[in-house]
Amino acid sequence: MSEIPKAYEPQSVETKWYDFWLEHQCFTADPARVSATRPAYSIVIPPPNVTGVLTMGHVLNNTIQDILARKARMEGKEVLWLPGTDHAGIATQNVVEKTLKKAGEIKHRDDLGREALVAKIWEWKEKYGGIILKQLRALGASCDWTRTRFTMDPEYSRCVQKVFVDLYKKGLIYRGKRMVNWCPASLTALSDEEVVMKEQKGFMYHFRVEVVELPGTFLTIATTRPETIPADTAVAVNPNDPRYQHLVGNHVYRALPLDVPKEQRIIPIIADEHVTFDFGTGVLKVTPAHDKADYEIGLRHKLPVIDILTPDGKMTAEAGVDLAGLDRFVARKKAHEILEAAGTLEKAEPYVNNVGFSERADVPIEPRLSEQWFLKYPSVEESKACVAQPEERSAGLRPGAVGEMDDSRRIGDRRSEMRFYPDRWAKVYDHWMTGIQDWCISRQLWWGHRIPVWQNSGEMSLREVYRHLLTAVLEADNYGIENQAEFSIRVDGSLIVTDANDFLGKIESDDKALDVRDFHQVTVCTAHENAAACLENIGFTQDPDVLDTWFSSWLWPFATMGWTDDKATDAKNPTLKAFYPTTDLVTGPDIIFFWVARMIMAGYEYMGDLPFRNVYFTGIIRDKQGRKMSKSLGNSPDPLDLIAKYGADALRFGVMRAAPLGQDVLFDEQSVELGRNFCNKLWNACRFRQMVGTADSVIEGEINPALLTSDDQWILLRLDQAIREVTQAFTEYKFSDATATLYRCFWGEYCDWYVEASKAAFPNAERGTRSAEQERLAVNKLAVMDFVLGNLLRLFHPFLPFITEELWHGMGYAQDLPDDRGGKTLMFATWPKAFSDDEKAYFGLDETADRVAQAKYDLVSLGRTLRRELKLDPAKKLKFILKPAGELPPAEVEVLKLLLNAEAVELVAPDWTPAKGTPSAGNLLGELYLPTTGLIDFGAERARLTKELETIRAEIAKVETKLANPAFAQKVPAKVLEEHRQRLVDWQAKEKQAQTGLENLPT
RNA sequence: GCGAGAUUAGCUCAGUGGUAGAGCAUUCGCUUCACACGCGAGGGGUCGCAGGUUCAAACCCUGCAUCUCGCACCA
Incomplete structure (x- = not known):
């Protein structure tokens, strides 16, 4: 940080570090690095619609995921955040059809025909489909982009087909004439959830x-x-x-x-x-x-x-x-x-x-009788049982913290292994799972996974069909006949062949039934490429429908990791082995049935295990009037504009501060502004540290416990407290709590008090040179500052990745660290740890230190109020007199002097009495007097003290009444009784202070 | 209709039995040598209403009111 601008300028910093992280593959997950000492942590992104652009909802959702991922990296975990998009059947087809119609290329999709339209959509997808993922980079999202997946990738499509064939074989997928929800606008059936x-x-x-x-x-x-x-x-x-x-x-x-x-x-x-x-x-x-x-x-x-x-x-x-x-x-x-x-x-x-x-087309649906494909959900029981209900949790039946692994987990074990945050969604989930209805999975669209079912109309005997298929399958070099999930054959609806072995057996047995033809309809369901081609050649017709997009998304947690449904292959898949089940899922409660519930069922059915351990449900982003963000209302700001204006860190921090767990977020641009201000403050606090650092002072020197002042001890304790609170907030997914703590600790404690107090220890033009002792204290203070700032930067990093990285390097904190522990990037620096008892003892951190500093700051506030109420010239340096209650080292007095903006703070003996009419204030540290000269307006101060006295006396009365109650003394715990007695003493002391102050005022 | 959540300062929210809090907004003052994207000092709340339990209730219980969200739905 040679050239230090006065205000933080995020733009160049953000692109610089994002490129750096990419270049050094900081986001790339390597299953080979996972070990007992380096556990895996994984999240799969809720795949945004491939037609989508970044919205405030995405900002909220992905910032949370990024925070979790970055925190996990700092904890030394091997992190996989897997990104991708889904093909969004109806939406995407609509967008492309509309574009083509607008351009005058077609009047109706039939003008192009199925293949040509699908080709157009692919073209469109290649061109525009990556927009939202690019936008996520501007936000700082640390996804492993090398693993980006799309639900219509060839490998992914294979997964979808395999699952279809398997469920078909199991008889869970069936075709039937039913009343379905028909969308007259999109001309397709919809599932109940889409209505x-x-x-x-x-x-x-x-x-x-x-x-x-x-x-x-x-x-x-x-x-x-x-x-x-x-x-x-x-x-x-x-x-x-x-x-x-x-x-x-x-x-x-x-x-x-x-x-x-x-x-x-x-x-x-x-x-x-x-x-x-x-x-x-x-x-x-x-x-x-x-x-x-x-x-x-x-x-x-x-x-x-x-x-x-x-x-x-x-x-x-x-x-x-x-x-x-x-x-x-x-x-x-x-x-x-x-x-x-x-x-x-x-x-x-x-x-x-x-x-x-x-839901999508926003037109009334028509109940309509039609032939559709339905799925009877698999693994319902396990899925229902695995999510902890609120009452179980409060009863302490659940295991503990985030991402905690439990080796005793078993499929079918009745113990719940998944937790929802907030847990009330577990009830909603349970309720839906209880009354679960079959899922209409077919859609009358062209864009999507076509249903892998072929039918003939009876011109060919079953035996002939078999022979053709057998030849086709044996020709295939990539898939062996032993792959059992490849086939399922029905004749007039009855299951005849369950898998390939069965198929072989039937042929060899010379079964007469195989010669049936004419009115028998043969239905073949297969995921086998060669078989599919063969069926086309022998006059079979593939079902024209495609599958509901969710029928592909429900496989997301494992289909994105290279799942094949071949047990042996999957067992050797390092990604699946290391990262499945995933740790956290972050999503909106609006897709709890569409997606979350279905992923759980697919997880159990195909992986024999739940897909994630914790589900965090975000709120909905609304405007400050509480209205949902919508294009038509024009109340939806473009996140990229906000990033350009304030910086990504500011946007992240603002949104996280405004987003308490489980509550809708009332978004206001002001909160982003606040985020920017916060970043600027952080920037300047570091600037200050640089400016007071003398030439010979080392960065991050050793802290000498013997030289710690009460201020130093106080800030170390406040930092310790902040580390505890933030770490705790993470275990409860309370991100807004974490930001509140960070805000308080950095701004309200470090900047407002510690930095200000520290100025007493550093030289400036007026104070001249320091003694050797003062020099040692100042150097030690720099070490404390570095310690605190270094920890704060690490605590902030998940929330503010860019500015913290910039400062981490700019301040030189990266210098002496190993590459994988913060030397190369703050991303891998260790997550701050609270002090152990030993460390606290070593630094001499105890309540006394805390209280002295706190009392000092309180006294400063009292003095400032006094000065203010007396309407004294704010520019004038005043002389204060202090009668300390006990021993007070000169360094402490220097701090008081500085914070009071005093010309001098004169110490007096305990028996000193002020001249009549000297305004005063005090607390346990001592008595502060402000000798005044000239014409002073005491009216305001008198009014203030009178009012304060009233409040104090009311409090005293309250406590006295309580203490006077015999039942109180009898029943209350000793600790509470003692607290009340102490409180009375405290209030009485304050009463005396206020009384004296009032009496001291000239009449 | 069933279920859930909310109701605390002007706003957004913390606060699960023991002295009502934060940020923002607001008022007043300040070109104090890191920061006006800042500094300092204030004002502001019968904790939705009514009962109950308790020595003690914002917090626990009961009822009511208002708002929000699920689920179901009668043409």
Whole structure:
């Protein structure tokens, strides 16, 4: 730090050190370095959407991960922070399709066709897909970029296929015609988790239908969706409803469509428990094709299903001429008009109900009957049991700290091994796992992992299919026939072949069943490349659907580490061996079901072990009014702008300070400004150290305990306390607590008191030269400063990686350290340790030292207040008189003088009494007087002291009342009783001080 | 409807039985030789409401109110 700018300038420093770290491969994890003395620490990044750009949410999430990773490195762990992106099926395909449409290249994706569109998306991905990962570097993220993964990498895709085939073989994946959530905008099915309920204002329409068997008798039906009337196939009432019981078994004329003759619109009145008496009219129209509950009713009563909606949400011809071709919402209005015109509408009253929306496309979903692939979740029991519930934790049943390994861990062991922070999310997780529903995993998209299932239509016998496949597989040199997960074959849905061995056996046994053909549909599920090609050649067709993106992300913790599902290979995989299970996962609670829960299940199913030990759930970043950040509100600042303006460290520190565990973060640019100010303060504190360092003073000299002043002892104790607090905060993932401690220790203690007090020990123009003794004290003080600053820089490093690295080198602290212990980079310097008892004894650090310094600073504050209240000229150096309560070394008096900005502090004997009217203040260190001359305004000081006296007396009264209570003295623990007595004494002393001070004021 | 969380200074939050705290904001003063991205001194709180337990409650218990978030959902 030869040229030291007055203010810290982050820009050049940040790029310099990031490049340095990359160049020296500081982020690269090497499993070979893992040992008993160098444990592994790993995090996998929640893969951001490949179309994404950095948001404040990413800043929060990734800063936390970086802090954890950097802290772990300083603790001597081998750290893997594994980055990557996911392919985000719907989002990415949408982005590219839109771009192409905008450019006029296509009107519809069919114009390009599947292969060409997918090629375009890949092109787009190569060009823009890495943006967010680049942006993370600006933030300082210490990811191992050499291991960057993408969910559609070839190796990763293989993992997805293998898992699919395995689950298919196990019968957990099945295809079925079900009611699914259909997104009419994206034209695909969605899982339940991708549907959010939103309150919608609409109408409740009451309309009449006539009972066929009893002309003139009408039923009134209430519905919010009159446009679906043409799809009604029954009218249902509760079997116990006395109003309608007698009508069950009769029929009604369906109200729509009107262009169909009445006789063709007859539907039955059925009785079903699902119908509630008191909702609506107690009569329910049953639309099996367009409502989940109605579909169930339809199944129970074997009702026909009439589908009147196209995939994109338009009415079909079956809805009648009036509605056909209309959008579903237009059709609703139209249906209303038709009913009204026909005179069958009784009323339409405003009504608010909850409607399912596609989370991504933000349009109402349609329940739709379609063929989809479903997964019955594996390893549910273990997954449910492994997460510690809050009550277990408070009962002390859980093992301890972060990342702590427990060798007794066993699969199926009922002891929970994973902890959520905050733990209340464990309840949410448990609840979801309890009522878990099968997962709809197919998506009608082109971008993604295509479902590895092929079908024929029966032109070929099973035996022929076998022969072709066998040849294809034997030709493959890379995958042997013994690889059991490669095949699963079903005929008309029944599992015929479970794996390749089975397949061989069947062929050899000359099974007659193998010659079936014609109407038999052969379904082959395989992850084998050659087999896939072979199937294409012999006329099989691959399922057109792709898999839900989460079906690939749920494998993230091990698929990114080179997992193959070949037990022998995986057992030899050094990365998996060293880094799986990962230590921490940092993510948002909004994807607890989408991702976290599913990763846990995949972890147990495929690794036989949980995927991570601790899950930290961040809050949501909001603006300062508490609104979610959104593009449309324009309240979402660009993190890169903030970094350019304030520096990455400032952004990190500001965000971490504002982000308490488990709470949403109300973000305000002011907090980044505060971060910048903090960095600047740190910068200047180090500058000060450099400026007071004399030519002959060494950097980081030995501290001589004999030369420590009370200030030195005090700051060493404060540092010790800070180290304890920060370290503790880490074990609880309380990062905002850690920043608060660091803020207090560095700014409030080191800068405000220690540095200021130290100025008494260093020369300046006015004070002239020092004695040899003073010189020794000053040099020792430099050593203390270096010790404190060196420790603080290390404590700060996970939060402020750039500025601390710059100062670490600039101050020369890296000089004498071994390369792997901070010599090359602060990243690998050791994490500060609190003093042991021996060290405390060696430095003479005890409560007395602490109290003396503290009392000294208190007295300074009292003196400053006195001066201020008397409205004395702030520029004028005043003379103070001090009557010490005990021994007070000259060095201490020098400090008092400096901190009081006094011309002199004159010591007087215990029997000295001030002149009448001398303002005073005091504490256990002694009595401070401020002899005044000239015209002084004592009014303010009198008012202040009077008020203070009142407060003091109120406190005394409180304590006295307590102590006077016989029950108190009897029941209270001795320690508390003693505390109260001491408190009374303290308050009484203060009372006396204030009283004297008041009396001393001239009248 | 079920469940969870929140409610403490103007704002954002610490504080799980024993003297109500921090940062920011605010007021006032200061070109004090590291830093005005700074320094110093202040003001500001019946701890959401009502009961209860206790010698003692912001903290434990009960009820209520308001807000937020999950889950479920009746047309």
